[in-house]
Amino acid sequence: MPYCLAVAAATLRIDGWFNCSANTFPSWNARHNTMQVAVECALVELPLCHATTAASCRSDRVIQVFVKRLLGNGVNVDKDVWVLQGGPGASSVASMCLLSYRSRLTHNCNHVVEYMMLDLFTTTNGTANIYTMDHRGTGRSHPLECVAAQASTPGSANGETIAIDELPACIRDVLFQIDGQPAAFSVTSAATDLYVLSDELRPNVSHQVFVYGASYGTYLVERVMQLGPSHIRGYVLDGVVAQVNHSFAQFDNDINAAGTRFLDRCAKNAFCNSKFPDVVTGNLPLSNLIMRIYTRLDARRPGGVAESLCYPLANWTDTPPSHTLRRFLTTLLMNVNLRGMIPAIVYRLHRCTRQDDHVLAFLQRKIANPSQGRRGFTTLVLPTLRSPTVQGDALVEMNAMLYNLIVFSEEWTYPTPSVADLQLSFESQPFGLGVFDLVPAYCVATNFRDEACRSL
Numbered sequence: 001m002p003y004c005l006a007v008a009a010a011t012l013r014i015d016g017w018f019n020c021s022a023n024t025f026p027s028w029n030a031r032h033n034t035m036q037v038a039v040e041c042a043l044v045e046l047p048l049c050h051a052t053t054a055a056s057c058r059s060d061r062v063i064q065v066f067v068k069r070l071l072g073n074g075v076n077v078d079k080d081v082w083v084l085q086g087g088p089g090a091s092s093v094a095s096m097c098l099l100s101y102r103s104r105l106t107h108n109c110n111h112v113v114e115y116m117m118l119d120l121f122t123t124t125n126g127t128a129n130i131y132t133m134d135h136r137g138t139g140r141s142h143p144l145e146c147v148a149a150q151a152s153t154p155g156s157a158n159g160e161t162i163a164i165d166e167l168p169a170c171i172r173d174v175l176f177q178i179d180g181q182p183a184a185f186s187v188t189s190a191a192t193d194l195y196v197l198s199d200e201l202r203p204n205v206s207h208q209v210f211v212y213g214a215s216y217g218t219y220l221v222e223r224v225m226q227l228g229p230s231h232i233r234g235y236v237l238d239g240v241v242a243q244v245n246h247s248f249a250q251f252d253n254d255i256n257a258a259g260t261r262f263l264d265r266c267a268k269n270a271f272c273n274s275k276f277p278d279v280v281t282g283n284l285p286l287s288n289l290i291m292r293i294y295t296r297l298d299a300r301r302p303g304g305v306a307e308s309l310c311y312p313l314a315n316w317t318d319t320p321p322s323h324t325l326r327r328f329l330t331t332l333l334m335n336v337n338l339r340g341m342i343p344a345i346v347y348r349l350h351r352c353t354r355q356d357d358h359v360l361a362f363l364q365r366k367i368a369n370p371s372q373g374r375r376g377f378t379t380l381v382l383p384t385l386r387s388p389t390v391q392g393d394a395l396v397e398m399n400a401m402l403y404n405l406i407v408f409s410e411e412w413t414y415p416t417p418s419v420a421d422l423q424l425s426f427e428s429q430p431f432g433l434g435v436f437d438l439v440p441a442y443c444v445a446t447n448f449r450d451e452a453c454r455s456l
Contacts, residue, residue: 012200015064016042022070023114024093037121038071043140048184050192052227057183065193066140067133067201068092070117073126079208079233081120082131082198085113086215086239088187088411089403091139092132112214131201135220136193137185137402144178144185144401146170162400167444174401185405191223199231212236219243219411241411249413252425252432259333259431263287266343275347286346290329290430293349294322322427323434330431408442415450416442 020041043064049057071077085092092113117130124130134141146152151166151173162170178184198209209232213221219241224232263286266272278284298320329345332338345363348356422436443453 013045013062014042015044016040016067017069018042020068022118035118035121037118037126038073039068040071041066041068043067044197046136046193046196048179049181050189050196052188052192053183053186057181057186057189059179059181059184061179063136063142063184064140065133065136065142065197066092067131067197068114068117069132069201070121070130072124072129076127077129078206079124079128079210080131080198080202081124081128082133082194082209082211083113083116083120084132084194084211084213084217084220085135086213086217087135087138087398087403088216088219088406089135089138089398089400090216091134091141091399093139094398131198133194133197135190135402137190137405138399143399144174144405145399146173146401148176149173164440164444167441170401171445182405182409185402187220187223187406187410191220191227194220194224195227195229199229202231205231208233210234210236212238214238216241246411247413248407248411248438249417249422249435251435252422252429255330255333255433256429256431259330259429260287262333262339262342263290263430272343275343276350286343287430289350290346293346294326294427294430297321297325326426326431327433330433333431404438404441404445407438408445412442416446416452418452419456421452 017040020039022035022037022039043066045062046065048061048063049059083092085094087094113132117132120128120130136142137144146162146169149166149169149172150156151158151162151170152160154160156166157163158166175182183189194211198211202209211221211224211232211234213219213236215238218237218239221235221237222243225235266276267286276284276286276289278289300321329342332342332345345360348360416439419436419439422439423434426432426434426436439452440456443450443456446453448454448456
């Protein structure tokens with residue numbers, strides 16, 4: 001049975017609608033920049049605690065949720081399409097594939113949802129209103145930030161990154177802001193936002209509603225489906241995150257399954273495998289070759305035909321160089337436009353001529369000091385405990401506090417695996433982002449209740 005969620009449109013307090021830009025940040029897409037489309041933005045007041053979370057969330061406060069829509073341009077507009085971002089912790093303008101190692105996003109990148117909205121507008125020939133929203137707790141929708149604790153200011157002990165010993169104060173700060181109701185920022189609460197908004201913002205009851213979610217957005221859409229909305233006609237799940245038998249603690253293992261299939265495609269491609277003779281003969285799988293490169297870099301040994309080249313790569317980070325390179329290759333793997341670079345980078349790392357050395361050194365400089373314009377493309381999807389310090393950062397960065405709240409509450413392995421076990425898994429495979437880094441934050445958030453937390 002659907003939940004009773006009726007909220008009369010007349011009672012929705014809306015700060016808007018205002019004419020606004022289709023692109024929150026400057027775009028270099030000439031076609032999008034010249035499109036003639038009416039765009040409106042608003043902040044909509046919604047309950048901090050919905051009826052769907054009444055058992056665990058009790059407060060009469062309200063929050064504001066940001067909504068953007070592209071209006072259809074004809075008399076035949078008969079549907080609304082809602083486009084939802086991934087995450088958790090990402091606003092509608094966070095670009096999941098272009099976050100940097102410090103969870104910082106350059107403002108000149110492709111913002112996936114806004115680009116998709118414009119493409120959908122074109123595909124539907126203006127016969128649909130295209131909507132998106134910032135998930136509550138992110139971006140412009142009551143972001144969870146440690147303002148009073150000041151743990152993420154540049155002048156704090158650990159700079160903009162929240163140190164583990166600062167996290168308890170940050171949690172207390174956020175709990176005060178949300179009236180002590182963490183369930184208010186659960187997946188169910190966010191799903192109820194979408195339920196209410198998609199129903200009450202449609203022009204009439206005959207208007208069809210469709211919902212698209214990507215990555216974590218599919219998890220959110222699945223939760224909407226469980227609420228039983230009768231007004232939503234269809235759902236699109238892109239990159240499914242399952243409601244059961246899924247854990248972010250297993251991310252490194254999961255990404256390696258995809259990475260292995262990608263490397264197998266190289267091994268079966270005549271041009272790609274010709275660059276790796278040992279792969280062609282079957283003597284050395286490409287994944288093993290990558291692991292050998294990691295071992296060499298961690299030993300700070302030079303490589304190449306003269307055993308004197310490709311050493312600069314060992315200085316990418318103070319942590320084991322293989323960790324940085326592994327995360328970098330994983331970042332490329334997760335980007336449909338960039339994953340084709342992986343074999344070329346591995347080839348140069350393995351061959352290591354003087355020319356390769358120059359190319360890799362140039363790549364290293366571009367990562368460390370990206371130029372203006374289309375800046376560095378390295379990513380780390382797992383957010384650091386870092387809060388944005390300016391408005392632009394707040395929109396494009398992952399909100400670490402919301403990420404932790406949702407992942408540790410609903411999408412983790414219980415009891416938690418240890419740091420040592422997750423790090424061993426990370427270091428034994430060619431791809432991974434290093435989810436072992438999240439265990440200390442999990443332990444703080446759960447008051448060190450699990451056995452694996454007691455040794456930290």
